[in-house]
Amino acid sequence: MTEVEDSDTMAIERRRAAEAARKERIFNTRNRVIGVDLSTLGGQVAEKQERQRVERERDKAFESLSAMHDALLKQQFAEEERMRAELSQELVQFRATHQRAEDSRDADLNFKQQVLNPPVSEKDLGPSSMQVFQGGDCMATERKKAQMEENVRCLTAQTQAKEKMRFHKKKAELLWGQAQVQQDLRELQLSAVEDKCKREAQVALSMFNQAQAAQQAQQQKEDRLKEEGENAMEVWHMMTSDLLTERPEAAEREGGVGPRVLLDRWKGMSDEQLNAIRRQREEQRAQKERQREAERQREAAWDSLRMAQSREEEEEEKRVQEKERQKRTEMDRYNMQLAREQLTHQQYLDQNVYTNRPAASYFTQFGASSR
Template identity: 60%
Template structure:
């Protein structure tokens, strides 16, 4: 087989390239001395703060939009409720008018029964005429003025029709006037909503401009503060370098390691040693330390001798106590052995007495033992 360099798949190449990029970014983060020592990702924190502000602003905008939608829904519901109430009032008024015009009690079929007094008066007025007994034209329950009554009813019906037409015309004019007023009110509402939207847009634009100016001022203030901090740090570094160059640390001054005070000089106390300026001990100090160490060694040897004597005494006392405990243990074992011997003797005596008692029972007391015939004699019959 020959070795052939086949082309790799595109997904494999992309995966390898992605891993290389991630590894390079990770090395950049790890080997960055500033981030490793400080341990704070300022860019990530600023990004989180920006995202949080954007999220809060979006939530506030959503709340304002929901509030506006709720107000608009409430207005629409109130308008629908008022329109429904107006329609109900109009229908009720039209129904009352219809009943007053077309369903009068005087025009019903039994009006002559309900309004019998009027007919009685007319009959009484016609009764004054002189008719003969065989020429009666008006009877009780009849009407002698039917033609005039019909003419009066037609005239009343015509007047009712004219009044109904006028009422209908007035209602039509009122309806058109109400529609005109409603259209004007809707136009005013639309204009007011348009003005509100324009004002809202202006407020949002002004808020964005103000926020942008505030952010610019904050950025300028932060840059100025960073510049002041950098200048302050440079001044402190320069002062530290100058102090190191002119201090007693580099000039090798041995007196710089001793700090004296007024109270220490009066009381004769040794001066306190400054560890950051100490250059070493003198020969007198070394000899004093050696003498003190020898004295401490001798004192330690004496203490060890005393400690050994005390330990020997304690060992001797413990050995005596152990011997006494052994003797007491032997005595206890001897007493236990004697007790067991006495108990064995007593048990053997009891065994002999019990054996003698059994022999007495078996040989002297229970001599006449029952046979099998004795037990078979019972329950042998029906009685």
């Protein structure tokens, strides 16, 4: 494609685009007749931007509040984990110090230790020692003493264990109370921060509503002043116009095409015009009377013609009825003749042809036996 063809194509496309834009401007009735209110559109755009700005600020405030809540919750979770770890460590240390397996009552069985070790056992003495006899117990005193000492140690250990457990329980309860107090304080702080954010949001919303109300009041005031000015101008125009001043000259048209008077300014006709209208009305009435007289004569002629036609139709109907009556009379005579002939024929059949009729016994003889 050459440069000339390219330039022609571009020129054609440019003309087509210009034509399309021109059609859009011409055939858009709203823009052509009403136009576009740029000030109103600008106000709407500014209002929308202000609303979006307030929404963005509110979203930022909510995001900061959420971040602060998340941080406080994380801190609370970390504190709870630390307290659990400390309690677990103290419990393990207490068990390792005061609840050892070696100090239990059955430690001698578990660790194979013998609590009572007499200097010489009964097996080592033998029967020749003359110290152990059947039924005797030479170690009874030492064994009872050792048992009593063992009981005292067990009671002492149990008492100490109970005291330590009571102490640690009180300590755990104290720590739990402190944790609850701290948690309550955190909740109070969080609620205070949340209330503060809510108050700030309410203040911002109230300021926005006040601004909107002030703007709306100003707009209503301007509209009212504009309407009052337009009403005053309309009243002044009506007072100074030809409609209320009633000037006869205002209704006269000076040349041009159309009626000779302006209908919106015409206040009435003169005596000459009224007399001319009356004369014309009288002529129209006389002409109408003549037309009515001619109509009455024409109606009378039509009535006489219709009466003559009615008489002819009645005479024709009478003739037709007479013919029908004669035809019915002839038909009756013919039917009577046929009836007499049929009666004579039936009598002949009954008297001469059907002379040997079967009796009732003839019909009852069939089916009377089994054969």
